Amino acid sequence: MSKHKPKLILVYEPEKACFDRLLADGFPPQRATEISSYLAQSTDIAADFAALAAACSARGLAFAPVALDDAGEALERADAENTLVWTLSDGIAYFRGGAAPALARLKGLRTIGADDSLFALCQDKFRSGAVLGALGLPVPQAGLARDGKWLVEPPASAAGWFVKPNRLGAKIGIWPDSRVGDLGHALQLSRRVFAAYRDDVVVQPYVAGRNVRASFLGLTPQTGTEALGVAFVDSGADFQTMADSMALYGETGEEAKAAGLYAEPQLVAVADVQPLADARIRAIAGRLIGGLGLRDVFSVDLRVEADDTVHMIEFEVCPGLPCFDFRDYCRKQWGLELADAMAATAASRLTSQRRYG
Incomplete structure (x- = not known):
């Protein structure tokens, strides 16, 4: 021993x-x-x-x-x-x-x-979208473009499209004009993204609704979707840009705070406002756990419409643990600050007989 x-x-x-x-x-x-x-x-x-x-x-x-x-x-x-x-x-x-x-x-x-x-x-949004769609999850169908050329053409959309990088923090739109009304503009954005970041772009039909973050930390291996924290993340904007993201976290976030440019988004429990949507999101999380293999710690980003229609945008296997939303989740769900929640999770795994292959 x-x-x-x-x-x-x-x-x-x-x-x-x-x-x-x-x-x-x-x-x-x-x-x-x-x-x-x-x-x-x-x-x-x-x-x-x-x-x-x-x-x-x-x-x-x-x-x-x-x-x-x-x-x-x-x-x-x-x-x-x-x-x-x-x-x-x-x-x-x-x-x-x-x-x-x-x-x-x-x-x-x-x-x-x-x-x-x-x-x-999870870092290749086009491929992950294809897998999630095959699992029957409600992800928008996507096209893929590289430097102004279609690799896969997107579906028609009366509401327009949303353009985002494929591998670079891909739920954000980079620029304020990332929601487009014509596919020519989408190809123009693909040229800008390729020139700036050397990445392809995913082009999806625009979906309406409020932004939702579902957070999960399993303090024990037996923890299920009842421990999922599902919250509207209301920042006052329809979607997050690169500038918005940089104002929230890390070294650039500290600079934004010092300049008075930091505004923490509001979190509202989805169950308190739209309980049917909350139940649908928990079912999605269950499918991700059972069908895809998510476990222990993850997050899911979604859009929820007023009629409880849920659109899954992406999942993350490394959610932002020190971010405001995950800290809030640990306090509300587990009654613990982040450090204690992480330590409790680790202790439960190290003292159990479960081994991951």
Whole structure:
């Protein structure tokens, strides 16, 4: 029997490491800043490291935050029987976090979250949309364009279309004109996205409704969709742009707060306003757990219309844990601050016999 103290390793990719790689790859500094800002939770969660260490210690665990570039060595030394790996930031294109769960599997280490195949799938919105559609989930059908040329033409839409990058934080529209009324404009946006970010664009029929975030953290392996937190996220805008995103999180978020430009969106429980929509979203989450393999920690972004029609937009295997909405979820659902909720989840896995393959 191993004598090592059970340990939670939190693997994260720092903004600065990503920024430096993007510069080396030829991205201009402004674009590198924008792209690396998607790793803001790695910056924001650093303020919680001391609380995480204390919360883990209170439950008999050691805690080790590990930057992604150091993960290979850290996981090589880890004791497979008593180590749990939690990957904070994902990515297969601009970001590299998807390597962490694959490396953990290679080393025979237990993990929190979905298996590494879903880390790749969720970052390619066109492919993930096809899989979600095959599972019967209510995702808008999509076209795909690259640098002004259609790879797959989008369906007709009387309400117009929404254009978003395929692999770069893809629920946002980048620019305020990302909702378009003609497909010529969509192709123009695909040229702008390709020139700025070297990415394809997904072009979907525009769907009306309010933005909803469904958050999940399973404090025990038996936790089900009853623990899902489903909330309207009302920011006053129809959709989030790159500028909106950068004003909320990370280093750029701190600058926005200092300049008085930060406005935290309001959260309203969907069940309090549209209980039928809430029930439909929980059924969607159940399908994602049973049919796709989501587990432990994830989020789902949706649009909900006034008649309770639900449109699923995307899922995330690495939700923004230190973000305002996930912290709010931990308090309301579990009565815990983020650090204690994470430590309790890790302890329940390390003390159970369940192993993830």
